[in-house]
């Protein structure tokens with residue numbers, strides 16, 4: 001019997017990016033007003049417990065088709081003013 005295994009994996013956590021509000025943005029992929037700003041944390045998991053976060057990013061992600069795009073500081077400023085930005 002071999003008990004010597006570690007379930008090491010990668011997991012992506014998406015959380016709403018609260019400080020930019022909740023502006024619905026245009027998705028150029030599925031043509032819906034369905035993209036929202038999120039904060040993404042990628043972490044290495046061991047036994048499904050996230051232990052080592054190694055990558056943070058702020059992105060726009062479409063709720064319908066899953067397309068995501070990077071958010072630069074200019075886009076974040078626009079979102080904070082309540083102006084939509086587009087991805088795709």
Ligand SMILES: [Zn+2]
Nearest residue numbers: 027030062065
């Ligand atoms: Zn979409």
